[in-house]
Amino acid sequence: MSFSDPMLYAYLLVILAGFLPTDVFRFAAVLFSRRIDEDSEVLILVRAVATALLAGVIARIVLFPTGDLAGVPLWIRLSSIAAGVAGYFLIKRSVLAGVIVAEIVIIGGAVYFR
Amino acid sequence: MSEPANTGATPPIEPPRVWFWRGVRAGVMSVQGLVLFAGFIGFGGLIRDIGFPLGAALLSTIFVWALPAQLLIVGGFAAGSPAPVIALAVGLSSVRFFPIVASIMPMIRGKSGLGTQLFASHFVAVSAWVESIRLVPALPVYARMPFFLGLSNYFLWGSVVTTVIGYLLAGTLPQALANGLVFLTPISFLLQLIRNSRDLVDWLALVLGLALTPVFAQFGGSFDLLWIGAIGGGAAYVIGRRLRARA
Numbered sequence: 067m068s069f070s071d072p073m074l075y076a077y078l079l080v081i082l083a084g085f086l087p088t089d090v091f092r093f094a095a096v097l098f099s100r101r102i103d104e105d106s107e108v109l110i111l112v113r114a115v116a117t118a119l120l121a122g123v124i125a126r127i128v129l130f131p132t133g134d135l136a137g138v139p140l141w142i143r144l145s146s147i148a149a150g151v152a153g154y155f156l157i158k159r160s161v162l163a164g165v166i167v168a169e170i171v172i173i174g175g176a177v178y179f180r
Numbered sequence: 181m182s183e184p185a186n187t188g189a190t191p192p193i194e195p196p197r198v199w200f201w202r203g204v205r206a207g208v209m210s211v212q213g214l215v216l217f218a219g220f221i222g223f224g225g226l227i228r229d230i231g232f233p234l235g236a237a238l239l240s241t242i243f244v245w246a247l248p249a250q251l252l253i254v255g256g257f258a259a260g261s262p263a264p265v266i267a268l269a270v271g272l273s274s275v276r277f278f279p280i281v282a283s284i285m286p287m288i289r290g291k292s293g294l295g296t297q298l299f300a301s302h303f304v305a306v307s308a309w310v311e312s313i314r315l316v317p318a319l320p321v322y323a324r325m326p327f328f329l330g331l332s333n334y335f336l337w338g339s340v341v342t343t344v345i346g347y348l349l350a351g352t353l354p355q356a357l358a359n360g361l362v363f364l365t366p367i368s369f370l371l372q373l374i375r376n377s378r379d380l381v382d383w384l385a386l387v388l389g390l391a392l393t394p395v396f397a398q399f400g401g402s403f404d405l406l407w408i409g410a411i412g413g414g415a416a417y418v419i420g421r422r423l424r425a426r427a
Binding site: 075076077078079081082083085086087088089090091098110111112114115116117118119120121124126127128129130132133135137138143146147150151154159160161162164165169172173174176177180 | 218226232245273286302304355359360362381389390392412
Protein backbone atom coordinates (compact mmCIF):
# COMPACT_ATOMS: atom_id res chain seq x y z
CA MET A 67 0.00 0.00 0.00
CA SER A 68 2.64 2.49 -1.01
CA PHE A 69 2.13 5.73 -2.88
CA SER A 70 4.48 4.50 -5.56
CA ASP A 71 2.19 1.54 -6.32
CA PRO A 72 1.00 2.59 -9.79
CA MET A 73 -2.47 1.08 -9.36
CA LEU A 74 -3.17 2.77 -6.04
CA TYR A 75 -1.64 5.93 -7.46
CA ALA A 76 -4.23 5.87 -10.28
CA TYR A 77 -7.12 5.86 -7.76
CA LEU A 78 -5.59 8.68 -5.75
CA LEU A 79 -5.05 10.62 -8.96
CA VAL A 80 -8.73 10.28 -9.90
CA ILE A 81 -9.95 11.69 -6.58
CA LEU A 82 -7.26 14.26 -5.73
CA ALA A 83 -6.28 15.44 -9.21
CA GLY A 84 -9.64 14.73 -10.91
CA PHE A 85 -12.71 14.93 -8.69
CA LEU A 86 -11.57 17.81 -6.46
CA PRO A 87 -10.29 20.24 -9.10
CA THR A 88 -13.35 19.54 -11.26
CA ASP A 89 -16.23 19.73 -8.80
CA VAL A 90 -14.80 22.75 -7.05
CA PHE A 91 -15.77 24.70 -10.18
CA ARG A 92 -19.19 23.08 -10.40
CA PHE A 93 -19.90 23.92 -6.77
CA ALA A 94 -18.50 27.42 -7.05
CA ALA A 95 -20.66 27.98 -10.12
CA VAL A 96 -23.79 27.04 -8.17
CA LEU A 97 -22.89 29.46 -5.38
CA PHE A 98 -22.21 32.29 -7.78
CA SER A 99 -24.68 31.42 -10.53
CA ARG A 100 -26.79 34.48 -9.88
CA ARG A 101 -23.92 36.85 -10.40
CA ILE A 102 -22.19 35.16 -13.30
CA ASP A 103 -22.22 36.75 -16.69
CA GLU A 104 -21.29 34.16 -19.28
CA ASP A 105 -19.94 36.85 -21.63
CA SER A 106 -17.55 38.43 -19.15
CA GLU A 107 -14.00 39.05 -20.35
CA VAL A 108 -12.31 36.82 -17.78
CA LEU A 109 -14.47 33.87 -18.75
CA ILE A 110 -13.73 34.36 -22.45
CA LEU A 111 -10.00 34.21 -21.67
CA VAL A 112 -10.39 31.21 -19.37
CA ARG A 113 -12.50 29.36 -21.92
CA ALA A 114 -9.86 30.06 -24.58
CA VAL A 115 -7.15 28.60 -22.34
CA ALA A 116 -9.27 25.52 -21.67
CA THR A 117 -10.05 25.09 -25.37
CA ALA A 118 -6.38 25.36 -26.39
CA LEU A 119 -5.43 22.91 -23.65
CA LEU A 120 -8.05 20.42 -24.78
CA ALA A 121 -6.89 20.85 -28.37
CA GLY A 122 -3.42 19.99 -27.09
CA VAL A 123 -4.75 16.78 -25.55
CA ILE A 124 -6.39 15.84 -28.85
CA ALA A 125 -3.30 16.64 -30.91
CA ARG A 126 -1.08 14.68 -28.55
CA ILE A 127 -3.21 11.53 -28.88
CA VAL A 128 -3.13 11.86 -32.67
CA LEU A 129 0.52 12.91 -33.11
CA PHE A 130 2.18 11.02 -30.25
CA PRO A 131 -0.01 8.02 -29.41
CA THR A 132 1.21 5.93 -26.51
CA GLY A 133 -0.23 2.48 -27.18
CA ASP A 134 -1.05 0.30 -30.14
CA LEU A 135 -2.26 3.26 -32.17
CA ALA A 136 1.39 4.23 -32.70
CA GLY A 137 1.58 1.35 -35.22
CA VAL A 138 -0.80 3.17 -37.56
CA PRO A 139 1.21 5.52 -39.84
CA LEU A 140 1.01 9.22 -39.03
CA TRP A 141 -0.37 10.14 -42.43
CA ILE A 142 -3.33 7.82 -41.88
CA ARG A 143 -4.03 9.32 -38.48
CA LEU A 144 -3.94 12.81 -39.98
CA SER A 145 -6.05 11.73 -42.97
CA SER A 146 -8.66 10.33 -40.61
CA ILE A 147 -8.85 13.61 -38.69
CA ALA A 148 -9.11 15.59 -41.94
CA ALA A 149 -11.80 13.27 -43.29
CA GLY A 150 -13.74 13.49 -40.02
CA VAL A 151 -13.67 17.29 -40.05
CA ALA A 152 -14.67 17.35 -43.74
CA GLY A 153 -17.46 14.86 -43.06
CA TYR A 154 -18.72 16.98 -40.19
CA PHE A 155 -18.97 20.10 -42.35
CA LEU A 156 -20.31 18.35 -45.45
CA ILE A 157 -22.90 16.22 -43.66
CA LYS A 158 -25.12 18.76 -41.90
CA ARG A 159 -22.56 19.59 -39.20
CA SER A 160 -23.25 16.25 -37.59
CA VAL A 161 -20.67 15.13 -35.03
CA LEU A 162 -21.85 11.56 -35.42
CA ALA A 163 -21.39 11.68 -39.22
CA GLY A 164 -17.89 13.16 -38.86
CA VAL A 165 -16.94 10.50 -36.32
CA ILE A 166 -18.18 7.72 -38.63
CA VAL A 167 -16.23 9.09 -41.62
CA ALA A 168 -13.05 9.39 -39.53
CA GLU A 169 -13.53 5.87 -38.22
CA ILE A 170 -13.90 4.43 -41.72
CA VAL A 171 -10.59 6.06 -42.70
CA ILE A 172 -8.64 5.05 -39.58
CA ILE A 173 -9.93 1.46 -39.53
CA GLY A 174 -9.51 1.03 -43.28
CA GLY A 175 -6.05 2.58 -43.10
CA ALA A 176 -5.07 0.35 -40.20
CA VAL A 177 -6.21 -2.73 -42.14
CA TYR A 178 -4.27 -1.90 -45.31
CA PHE A 179 -1.26 0.16 -44.30
CA ARG A 180 0.01 -0.79 -40.87
CA MET B 181 -51.08 25.19 -27.80
CA SER B 182 -47.68 26.49 -26.86
CA GLU B 183 -49.15 28.73 -24.17
CA PRO B 184 -51.39 26.55 -22.03
CA ALA B 185 -51.39 29.18 -19.29
CA ASN B 186 -53.67 31.34 -21.39
CA THR B 187 -56.43 28.75 -21.36
CA GLY B 188 -56.81 29.16 -17.62
CA ALA B 189 -56.68 25.39 -17.10
CA THR B 190 -53.74 24.34 -14.94
CA PRO B 191 -52.24 21.03 -16.09
CA PRO B 192 -52.07 18.46 -13.28
CA ILE B 193 -48.86 18.46 -11.24
CA GLU B 194 -47.08 15.22 -11.89
CA PRO B 195 -44.69 13.72 -9.31
CA PRO B 196 -40.90 14.22 -9.77
CA ARG B 197 -40.52 10.49 -10.44
CA VAL B 198 -42.55 10.86 -13.65
CA TRP B 199 -40.34 13.72 -14.86
CA PHE B 200 -37.17 11.88 -13.90
CA TRP B 201 -38.15 9.02 -16.20
CA ARG B 202 -39.14 11.43 -18.95
CA GLY B 203 -35.61 12.80 -18.66
CA VAL B 204 -34.21 9.28 -18.97
CA ARG B 205 -36.35 8.72 -22.06
CA ALA B 206 -35.10 11.99 -23.60
CA GLY B 207 -31.56 10.72 -23.02
CA VAL B 208 -32.32 7.40 -24.72
CA MET B 209 -33.64 9.26 -27.78
CA SER B 210 -30.64 11.62 -27.91
CA VAL B 211 -28.04 11.47 -30.69
CA GLN B 212 -25.81 13.46 -28.36
CA GLY B 213 -25.99 10.48 -26.01
CA LEU B 214 -24.75 8.14 -28.73
CA VAL B 215 -21.74 10.37 -29.42
CA LEU B 216 -21.10 10.60 -25.70
CA PHE B 217 -21.19 6.81 -25.30
CA ALA B 218 -18.95 6.40 -28.35
CA GLY B 219 -16.48 8.72 -26.65
CA PHE B 220 -16.54 6.59 -23.51
CA ILE B 221 -16.12 3.39 -25.51
CA GLY B 222 -13.02 5.08 -26.88
CA PHE B 223 -12.00 6.09 -23.36
CA GLY B 224 -12.37 2.47 -22.22
CA GLY B 225 -10.15 1.37 -25.10
CA LEU B 226 -7.63 4.10 -24.36
CA ILE B 227 -7.19 3.21 -20.68
CA ARG B 228 -6.65 -0.44 -21.60
CA ASP B 229 -4.05 0.68 -24.12
CA ILE B 230 -2.30 2.85 -21.54
CA GLY B 231 -2.53 0.35 -18.69
CA PHE B 232 -4.71 2.53 -16.47
CA PRO B 233 -6.75 0.37 -14.02
CA LEU B 234 -10.41 -0.11 -15.01
CA GLY B 235 -11.71 0.53 -11.48
CA ALA B 236 -9.99 3.91 -11.30
CA ALA B 237 -11.30 4.76 -14.78
CA LEU B 238 -14.89 3.95 -13.74
CA LEU B 239 -14.40 5.99 -10.60
CA SER B 240 -13.29 8.87 -12.82
CA THR B 241 -16.42 8.56 -14.97
CA ILE B 242 -18.62 8.70 -11.84
CA PHE B 243 -16.74 11.27 -9.77
CA VAL B 244 -15.02 13.45 -12.36
CA TRP B 245 -17.67 13.12 -15.09
CA ALA B 246 -15.77 15.16 -17.63
CA LEU B 247 -14.07 13.33 -20.46
CA PRO B 248 -11.46 16.07 -21.12
CA ALA B 249 -10.41 16.00 -17.46
CA GLN B 250 -10.40 12.19 -17.51
CA LEU B 251 -8.16 12.25 -20.59
CA LEU B 252 -5.79 14.60 -18.77
CA ILE B 253 -5.65 12.21 -15.82
CA VAL B 254 -4.92 9.06 -17.83
CA GLY B 255 -2.69 10.96 -20.28
CA GLY B 256 -0.74 12.47 -17.39
CA PHE B 257 -0.55 9.04 -15.75
CA ALA B 258 0.85 7.56 -18.97
CA ALA B 259 3.33 10.42 -19.46
CA GLY B 260 4.46 10.25 -15.82
CA SER B 261 3.48 13.86 -15.14
CA PRO B 262 3.65 14.97 -11.48
CA ALA B 263 0.25 14.80 -9.73
CA PRO B 264 0.11 18.55 -8.96
CA VAL B 265 0.67 19.29 -12.64
CA ILE B 266 -2.17 16.94 -13.58
CA ALA B 267 -4.43 18.52 -10.95
CA LEU B 268 -3.62 21.97 -12.29
CA ALA B 269 -4.31 20.90 -15.88
CA VAL B 270 -7.58 19.25 -14.82
CA GLY B 271 -8.57 22.37 -12.91
CA LEU B 272 -7.83 24.53 -15.96
CA SER B 273 -9.89 22.32 -18.26
CA SER B 274 -12.72 22.14 -15.70
CA VAL B 275 -12.91 25.90 -15.33
CA ARG B 276 -15.20 25.66 -18.32
CA PHE B 277 -17.83 24.10 -16.04
CA PHE B 278 -18.13 27.40 -14.26
CA PRO B 279 -20.07 29.18 -17.03
CA ILE B 280 -21.76 25.94 -18.09
CA VAL B 281 -23.14 25.24 -14.62
CA ALA B 282 -23.83 28.87 -13.92
CA SER B 283 -25.87 29.18 -17.11
CA ILE B 284 -27.94 26.01 -16.71
CA MET B 285 -28.62 26.16 -12.97
CA PRO B 286 -30.96 29.17 -13.05
CA MET B 287 -32.97 27.33 -15.70
CA ILE B 288 -33.36 24.03 -13.86
CA ARG B 289 -33.19 24.83 -10.13
CA GLY B 290 -36.88 25.76 -9.65
CA LYS B 291 -37.51 25.84 -5.90
CA SER B 292 -34.88 23.24 -5.03
CA GLY B 293 -32.56 23.93 -2.11
CA LEU B 294 -28.83 24.61 -2.20
CA GLY B 295 -27.97 20.98 -1.38
CA THR B 296 -29.99 19.69 -4.32
CA GLN B 297 -28.40 22.25 -6.61
CA LEU B 298 -24.88 21.31 -5.52
CA PHE B 299 -25.73 17.63 -6.02
CA ALA B 300 -27.25 18.33 -9.45
CA SER B 301 -24.25 20.42 -10.51
CA HIS B 302 -22.04 17.35 -10.37
CA PHE B 303 -24.09 15.82 -13.18
CA VAL B 304 -23.65 18.83 -15.44
CA ALA B 305 -21.30 18.02 -18.30
CA VAL B 306 -21.22 19.24 -21.86
CA SER B 307 -23.63 16.61 -23.23
CA ALA B 308 -26.29 17.02 -20.54
CA TRP B 309 -25.92 20.77 -20.83
CA VAL B 310 -26.44 20.78 -24.60
CA GLU B 311 -29.57 18.63 -24.37
CA SER B 312 -30.98 20.45 -21.34
CA ILE B 313 -30.59 23.88 -22.91
CA ARG B 314 -32.54 22.50 -25.87
CA LEU B 315 -35.30 20.61 -24.02
CA VAL B 316 -35.84 22.22 -20.62
CA PRO B 317 -37.36 25.60 -21.57
CA ALA B 318 -40.54 23.88 -22.85
CA LEU B 319 -41.12 22.18 -19.47
CA PRO B 320 -42.94 23.55 -16.43
CA VAL B 321 -40.48 24.97 -13.91
CA TYR B 322 -41.23 22.36 -11.21
CA ALA B 323 -40.47 19.55 -13.69
CA ARG B 324 -37.03 20.77 -14.79
CA MET B 325 -34.83 19.55 -11.94
CA PRO B 326 -36.16 15.94 -11.95
CA PHE B 327 -36.09 15.92 -15.76
CA PHE B 328 -32.47 17.10 -15.77
CA LEU B 329 -31.47 14.53 -13.14
CA GLY B 330 -33.09 11.75 -15.19
CA LEU B 331 -31.37 12.84 -18.40
CA SER B 332 -27.95 13.40 -16.85
CA ASN B 333 -28.04 10.24 -14.73
CA TYR B 334 -28.83 8.22 -17.84
CA PHE B 335 -25.83 9.83 -19.55
CA LEU B 336 -23.52 9.21 -16.58
CA TRP B 337 -24.44 5.59 -15.85
CA GLY B 338 -24.64 4.79 -19.55
CA SER B 339 -21.09 6.14 -19.80
CA VAL B 340 -19.99 3.89 -16.93
CA VAL B 341 -21.37 0.89 -18.83
CA THR B 342 -19.82 1.96 -22.13
CA THR B 343 -16.44 2.58 -20.46
CA VAL B 344 -16.51 -1.09 -19.44
CA ILE B 345 -17.66 -2.16 -22.91
CA GLY B 346 -14.83 -0.18 -24.52
CA TYR B 347 -12.34 -1.72 -22.11
CA LEU B 348 -13.56 -5.25 -22.86
CA LEU B 349 -13.80 -4.72 -26.62
CA ALA B 350 -10.28 -3.33 -26.78
CA GLY B 351 -8.95 -6.72 -25.72
CA THR B 352 -10.95 -8.88 -28.13
CA LEU B 353 -11.38 -6.85 -31.30
CA PRO B 354 -9.16 -7.09 -34.36
CA GLN B 355 -6.25 -4.69 -34.12
CA ALA B 356 -7.65 -2.24 -36.69
CA LEU B 357 -10.99 -1.97 -34.87
CA ALA B 358 -9.16 -1.46 -31.57
CA ASN B 359 -7.23 1.39 -33.19
CA GLY B 360 -10.56 2.81 -34.34
CA LEU B 361 -11.94 2.68 -30.79
CA VAL B 362 -8.96 4.56 -29.37
CA PHE B 363 -9.35 7.10 -32.15
CA LEU B 364 -13.01 7.81 -31.24
CA THR B 365 -11.86 10.00 -28.37
CA PRO B 366 -9.77 12.57 -30.25
CA ILE B 367 -12.09 12.81 -33.26
CA SER B 368 -15.33 13.13 -31.29
CA PHE B 369 -13.74 15.75 -29.06
CA LEU B 370 -12.29 17.70 -31.92
CA LEU B 371 -15.67 17.80 -33.65
CA GLN B 372 -17.44 18.81 -30.45
CA LEU B 373 -14.91 21.59 -29.93
CA ILE B 374 -15.55 22.72 -33.50
CA ARG B 375 -19.30 22.64 -32.94
CA ASN B 376 -18.94 24.59 -29.69
CA SER B 377 -16.73 27.25 -31.27
CA ARG B 378 -18.93 30.28 -31.68
CA ASP B 379 -16.64 33.25 -31.92
CA LEU B 380 -13.16 34.04 -33.23
CA VAL B 381 -11.47 33.53 -29.85
CA ASP B 382 -12.80 29.95 -29.67
CA TRP B 383 -11.58 29.15 -33.18
CA LEU B 384 -8.14 30.66 -32.60
CA ALA B 385 -7.76 28.80 -29.32
CA LEU B 386 -8.63 25.54 -31.03
CA VAL B 387 -6.25 26.06 -33.97
CA LEU B 388 -3.39 27.42 -31.83
CA GLY B 389 -3.80 24.58 -29.33
CA LEU B 390 -3.47 22.04 -32.13
CA ALA B 391 -0.59 23.87 -33.83
CA LEU B 392 1.44 24.41 -30.66
CA THR B 393 1.32 20.77 -29.62
CA PRO B 394 4.17 19.49 -31.84
CA VAL B 395 6.28 22.48 -30.74
CA PHE B 396 5.82 22.05 -27.00
CA ALA B 397 5.93 18.27 -27.13
CA GLN B 398 9.60 18.70 -28.12
CA PHE B 399 10.74 20.88 -25.23
CA GLY B 400 7.75 21.62 -23.01
CA GLY B 401 8.57 18.82 -20.59
CA SER B 402 5.81 17.68 -18.25
CA PHE B 403 4.27 21.14 -18.37
CA ASP B 404 3.68 21.08 -22.12
CA LEU B 405 -0.13 21.00 -21.85
CA LEU B 406 -0.14 24.00 -19.54
CA TRP B 407 2.11 25.92 -21.92
CA ILE B 408 -0.16 25.02 -24.81
CA GLY B 409 -3.20 26.15 -22.85
CA ALA B 410 -1.71 29.35 -21.47
CA ILE B 411 0.10 30.51 -24.62
CA GLY B 412 -2.42 29.21 -27.15
CA GLY B 413 -5.42 30.41 -25.18
CA GLY B 414 -3.83 33.69 -24.17
CA ALA B 415 -2.76 34.47 -27.73
CA ALA B 416 -6.21 33.49 -29.04
CA TYR B 417 -7.83 35.89 -26.60
CA VAL B 418 -5.51 38.81 -27.40
CA ILE B 419 -5.63 38.30 -31.18
CA GLY B 420 -9.37 37.69 -31.16
CA ARG B 421 -10.05 40.86 -29.17
CA ARG B 422 -7.74 42.95 -31.39
CA LEU B 423 -9.38 41.76 -34.58
CA ARG B 424 -12.86 42.25 -33.19
CA ALA B 425 -12.00 45.76 -31.99
CA ARG B 426 -10.70 46.59 -35.47
CA ALA B 427 -13.73 45.16 -37.27
